[in-house]
Amino acid sequence: MIAKRMKMIAAGIFVIAQAAGVALGVPTSSTVTDVRFTVHNLSNNNDPTKGLTQGEGRNYNASSTGQADQVCIFCHTPHNASPAVPLWNKVYPGAGYAEGFRLYTSSATLSNTAKAAKLTASSESLLCLSCHDGKTAINVLHNSSYRDSSDGATGDAIIDIDGTLTGAGKFAIGDLWIGATSVNAPNLGALRDSEGYIPSLAASTNGTNLTDDHPIGFSYTAAAAEKVGALKPTPDAGIRLFGGRVECSSCHNPHIYYGSGLAGSTRIDYASLGLYVDAAQRERTPFLTVSNNGSKLCLGCHIK
Ligand code: HEC
Numbered sequence: 001m002i003a004k005r006m007k008m009i010a011a012g013i014f015v016i017a018q019a020a021g022v023a024l025g026v027p028t029s030s031t032v033t034d035v036r037f038t039v040h041n042l043s044n045n046n047d048p049t050k051g052l053t054q055g056e057g058r059n060y061n062a063s064s065t066g067q068a069d070q071v072c073i074f075c076h077t078p079h080n081a082s083p084a085v086p087l088w089n090k091v092y093p094g095a096g097y098a099e100g101f102r103l104y105t106s107s108a109t110l111s112n113t114a115k116a117a118k119l120t121a122s123s124e125s126l127l128c129l130s131c132h133d134g135k136t137a138i139n140v141l142h143n144s145s146y147r148d149s150s151d152g153a154t155g156d157a158i159i160d161i162d163g164t165l166t167g168a169g170k171f172a173i174g175d176l177w178i179g180a181t182s183v184n185a186p187n188l189g190a191l192r193d194s195e196g197y198i199p200s201l202a203a204s205t206n207g208t209n210l211t212d213d214h215p216i217g218f219s220y221t222a223a224a225a226e227k228v229g230a231l232k233p234t235p236d237a238g239i240r241l242f243g244g245r246v247e248c249s250s251c252h253n254p255h256i257y258y259g260s261g262l263a264g265s266t267r268i269d270y271a272s273l274g275l276y277v278d279a280a281q282r283e284r285t286p287f288l289t290v291s292n293n294g295s296k297l298c299l300g301c302h303i304k
């Protein structure tokens with residue numbers, strides 16, 4: 001009886017939450033892709049129906065005075081993009097710099113294919129690394145000819161970033177994490193100390209150290225052919241290859257709504273902001289292409 005009542009109450013709450021979600025334009029269980037409600041929304045939005053507002057569960061957003069009420073603009077532009085695919089709007093890491101990324105290749109048990117991994121000037125992973133290297137400023141755009149929808153004014157190639165950050169930390173993913181106790185700092189290019197912390201500005205902006213990150217930049221098919229019985233011939237549905245290669249976006253989708261974000265190094269559950277979050281969405285944290293509950297993502301490629 002009590003159990004039944006609880007169920008009915010729970011169902012009632014579910015319906016209310018879903019209705020509220022729809023009213024706010026918030027993602028529901030059937031729409032897990034909504035970049036507006038993620039830390040990848042760097043806009044200066046202050047209308048809760050249009051995405052996260054300033055200071056709400058994210059460390060980086062454009063300042064109020066900037067012409068930056070768009071969400072996609074920090075990564076895409078409709079015109080004059082570089083590289084053209086996927087209409088990219090970030091100043092891209094140059095060819096020499098791209099090839100300078102040091103990858104996870106020293107492991108003796110890797111296939112020869114993975115040991116020879118290398119990023120080139122056209123590697124898909126450079127899209128992510130044009131922010132996540134800790135070195136490239138997140139607020140510098142390639143094409144500044146976008147419009148602010150509130151007044152139609154032309155944008156600025158360099159957008160002011162606001163929020164809880166001060167000094168250099170405003171501009172590159174990295175400075176926020178110097179000496180921080182979070183070892184999972186989103187600055188992947190940093191040089192880490194033995195405990196996984198980023199010890200200094202120089203280490204933070206080193207920008208090329210991917211030796212402690214999952215291997216990328218090589219053909220999955222060729223590696224799987226060498227590792228019969230250890231890797232699936234093709235990855236599970238949802239996991240993506242780019243020109244047959246493993247890249248950041250094999251495991252990540254930068255648009256996925258997963259119901260949480262960051263304030264400093266503290267994880268903020270967006271349910272506490274009144275947003276709709278369910279288990280399926282949480283399992284996609286952070287920006288995962290498929291759920292990693294029970295290591296589903298890992299087992300989507302590895303036979304272990
Ligand atoms: C933080 C960076 C970022 C933001 C913000 C972003 N995207 Fe993307 N987008 C990417 C990357 C990287 C790719 C390349 C494919 C991938 O990794 O999923 C991509 C690919 C795409 C694609 C082509 C492939 C696909 O998934 O269909 C479309 C369309 C797209 N984005 C639309 C948008 C729109 C519309 C917005 C704003 C509402 C947006 N993106 C915001 C980074 C971003």
Ligand code: HEC
Pocket residue numbers: 039040058059060074075090127128129130131132138173176186248249252253254260261262286287
């Ligand atoms: C325009 C800059 C930009 C680009 C491009 C970008 N990101 Fe991010 N990403 C950010 C920012 C800003 C954060 C939040 C960092 C923080 O708060 O410390 C973030 C956070 C993340 C997080 C952690 C989220 C969490 O909740 O812990 C992941 C994972 C991530 N990004 C993956 C990617 C991947 C993969 C790509 C490429 C497909 C990508 N990002 C492209 C700016 C970017």
Ligand code: HEC
Pocket residue numbers: 125128129132183184185186187188210214215216246247248249250251252285286292297
């Ligand atoms: C093989 C799958 C895979 C690949 C490839 C991959 N990631 Fe991740 N990434 C993950 C998973 C899973 C997590 C969550 C880790 C956890 O449980 O904390 C994660 C976490 C992150 C985070 C959050 C900070 C952290 O260290 O936990 C960032 C930022 C990130 N990835 C960016 C990237 C970028 C950029 C690339 C490419 C250079 C990349 N990832 C390649 C699977 C992957």
Ligand code: HEC
Pocket residue numbers: 107108109110111112113114115214215220223224227231235239246250251297298299300301302
């Ligand atoms: C897109 C498919 C894919 C996904 C998803 C994936 N991996 Fe991998 N992983 C690979 C490939 C391919 C290699 C290279 C194997 C080789 O060549 O020997 C690799 C290498 C590794 C290695 C290094 C092996 C060595 O010999 O040093 C480890 C450890 C690993 N992955 C763990 C994980 C974990 C943990 C996850 C989940 C968070 C994961 N992988 C998700 C494809 C994937």
